[in-house]
Each structure stands twice: as structure tokens, then as C-alpha cells.
Amino acid sequence: MKNILFLLIFLSMFADAQVNRFYYDYRFIPDSNHKEDVKKEMMYLDIDEKGSIYYSRDRFIADSTSMADIRRQIKSGSGSLNVTRNERAGQVSYKVTKEYPEFKTFLFTRVSMDLYKVKEDQKPEWKILAEKQKIGEYDTQKATTTYGGREWIAWFSTAIPFQDGPYKFYGLPGLIVKLEDTTGSHIMTLVGNRKIDSPVVETESGITGNLKIVGIGGKELEISKDQYRKVWKAYVNDPSKNMREMMMRNSGGDNTKMSFKVKTSDGKEISDPSQMFREMEKKTKESLAKNNNPIEPDLVK
Template sequence: MKKVFLAVITTCTLSVPGFAQQRVVTYVNGKSTIFSLGTQPELQELGKAVIEFMYDYQYLNDTTDITTAVKDRMILQVSYGMSKFTSFRAMQVDSLLHSATADDIQGNPARYVGGETFSVYKNYPSGKFTTTDKIADDWFIYEEDIPQQEWTLTEDTKEILGYKCHSAKCIFRGREWTAWYSDEIPVADGPWKFGGLPGFIMEISDVGSQYRFVCVGINSKAERLITMPKVQYIKTSRGKYYATKYKYDIDPISYMGTTSGVQVQIVNPDGSPRTDLTQAKELTYDYIERDWR
């Protein structure tokens, strides 16, 4: 069994009138997550989903070892003229954090972690894609023109969830992708930033399966609201976003100290100090978009 390591940030006062905000950092299986207790953001309503698709999403945390796959359950909410792709697990965690205390998190950190922090909004605003993500304690947002994906259709077919699917291939931002789409579903959409096929993308993976999305469920009677956190975003570009994410991923402790002035004390479960997590590391994988550098 892998050990769970905790890092606790001491209580600090931020520029929020009327109260002190406590932040807790946990390390679970080598991944750090920051919690700002009692400050879950309000949500802006963008519309209501008319159909929802559940995906199993996985990527390799070490491209030389297929056993390192990180998995998450994602949800694609489709409305009239727009859609949102986000982590369903993160939605559940956000709900738990509304009433969590520092003791709750430290007592059972695995209950409060998990789920990708990014969301992709298609055709919002009109003619654009909007991506939001939380890096450390900061929210980032960037817009881009709807990307063009030049698909090559093939004759291959297979069945997914009872739907006949056709194969298509494209090269997109540094990776070669194979998609399986169904024209039996009248939605020209797909997971993450994918789309543009004559049907709905049920499955897609890159060469080597370093990244993979597989549809595992469809809710045709969806009524869940499509929302966006009402926070103070840092507006950026796609390239600058990845550069910032890279700085955090290779050295989260230094990133927090530099950007927020937060002093972090890292301890083992028995309270003894731990120093190895304070050292910068090299990533053993590359991001889904390889053209960011």
C-alpha cells in the first residue's frame, strides 16, 4: 500500500474582508492538491444540459510504464449551441469541500482529492473555446479560436455502447489521434477539444495510448446546469498557461512560495519533516498538447 503524505500550510490572512482563509495542501501518491477551506466559489449558470456523456479518461503519468495510468471520470454536458467538458469526480469533491474542515481533510485526504481541475467550454463565447484551470490556488482562463482538426475517415468499424462507430484519424497539436464516432447520435461533438466529425466521438486515443477517452454512459434526459466558477481569473494564452502549469508541476512548493508567499511545511504522517518533496523534478510525461513549448 502506498503511503499518503501530507503537507499543511499554516493559516494566513488574505485580502478577503472579514475572515482569515486557511489552506491545506495534501500529497496523495505524489500529487499535490491545495484546498482553500470555506471559500468554494459561487457558480455562474451558462445554460442547462439536454444530454450528457460520461467518459473514462486516462493518461500515463510515466510514458515508460503503462501501470502509471491516471484515471478520471469526465462528463460532457451538451446544450443548444455549446458544451462543457469537465471532471465529474471534481464536481463531487467540490460539493464535499463546502463543509470540510482541515481536520476532515487531514484525517481522510483521499476523500477530498481526485479529479482533473480543467474545464473546456466549446462555442463559449460564440466561435471560441474557453479553457479554465486551477493551478495551485490561482484560477486561469484562456480563449482560442475553434481549432481545425483535419480528419481522415477510414473503413474500420466497431461497436461502443451498442452504437456502430466508424474510425477517423488526425494529427492535432503534436499527437496522432484515432477516433471512433457514431453517426447514430445526432451530436457533432466529443471529449475535450475534439469535434468536427460527421457524428459523435465515442472513443479517441493517441498513438501509444498515452491519452485516452472512452464513452461509458449517456444520459439523454439531462437537466443538470452548465456552470462556470465565479472567481477572479488570470487571463492568459494557451502557451503561457502550459508554461505556468509546467513550473508548478515540476516544483509546486517553489511555485507557491514565489507566487503566493505561502510558507509550506511538509511532514510525514508521524509528524517528522520530509525534504525530498521540496526538490524540483522532471516530468515523466508530456502534456496532451505537445506544441506549447
């Protein structure tokens, strides 16, 4: 009887609309050496009968705007392309999808100029505890797991009958209302929800060819986690290698010429290739030093 009631509640969630959107306030500390510097991002978890997508609201808005502008330029047939990235493009660039009912999970991310679809091979193994807590309007129960190189605490609510949650987490008898690692470096808290007519985020851009060099278009290459780790290590060892190779290949053969410029920390534009590569390597090393506390340490070790 309990299982039948759960199923009826679950089906009713899709009676009036195709997608249930849950809003998560994501607070994280990118640099473990500066724990006082806490970043904030609004994340969406869109759930329908086929699965879910977890992604940044600001990144989605910025990418949608850039994509629309690129499509307009291509349609105009001018033969040139001017790509501008929004300075407020969001701080979380990845997306995570889960396919029901198996909960097949993929991480969509980018390394340098290449896009990857990384297949997850680990399932969260939960220990459900007796402890309960009121979070917002929801009565929740505690669960713990070890995942991706961190110890995690989740608070889930059986009042929301989705066995899903933020990032790659799922498998509890209700939606995860709050998730945090034991160091307090990554905290995701449900702050609202509503129904929308249809999903609006695309996991693939639909644009192929030279445009993938700007990190906006192109089709993601599906790889394993082990393959991704090798790609990441190669990037850390030589951050500008990918750009050098792609600039040599993309010489405007499809009648679309692309030019590249890099800005230094003082705002100076650099177009000379050798100087540009040096500046890219410098910026990458600085960025890696300041972002040494990732949500999934095992993926970049």
C-alpha cells in the same frame, strides 16, 4: 432532406431536458516510463444548446464539497478558515468548455495556486476514413487528426447528432464515441448517457480574494496558449515562488487568517516556511517526473 432530418433529431435531444450528459471512461498512462500503470477516471461531457463542458466526476464532487464547507465557514463569521482537501479529489483537475455555434474552446486549469482560462487557437482537422466499427451499441466510423503534439484516432457515430466529443475534440458529423492517441497513452470511451435537468458544474467558483490560494476559489485569468506556456515554464523553474509571494500578501487583512501546513511523504507536518517551500519544491519535481506523459504535450513544452 438529409440536413433537415439531422436538425430535427438534434432539436429532439433537447425536447424533454436541458442537458444531455455523456459518460466517458478515461484511461491514461501518466508516466511513460511505467506503461503498465494505467489510471482510470470517469469523465462527464454535458451538452446543451449553448455548448458543452467536459470534466471529472470525482473532482467535481470533491470541489463542490469543499466549496460548500468554505462558504459555511465564511458565513459563520468566525474569522478563521480551515481548508481541507479531499484525498479522493480525482486525478483530472482541468475542465474544457466549448461555446456553440463557433465551438469557441477554453481549458480551465491551475498552475500552482493560480487559476487560468486558456483560449484554444487550434481547430482539429479531421481525415474521415471508410473504416467502420461497432463500439458498444453504436455503429461508428473512423477519423484521424494531429492535435496538441499527438496523433489521434476517433470513432464517431452519426446516430448521436452532436459534433462534439471529449476534451477539446469536435467537428465530426456525430458524437465521438471513442478517442485514443496512437501510443495508447490516452483512451476515452463512451460508456453511457442520460438527460439531466440543468448543468451543475460551474466554470468559475464565485469566490474571490484570498481563497484562490488554496486552488478552490477565485476567478480564472483568461490567457493565450503562448502565455500559458510561459507561466508553466516559470512554475517548473521555481515551484514555490507563487506560494511565497501570496503568503506575503495575504496576512489576514480581510479579518480571515489562514495557516498552511505541508505533509512530507512519511506523514510529518511542516509549518516552518523555509522547510515548507523546500518540501513543496521536492514534491513538485517528483510529481513532474511521474507525470511526463500529458494529454497535450505541446501545451507544456
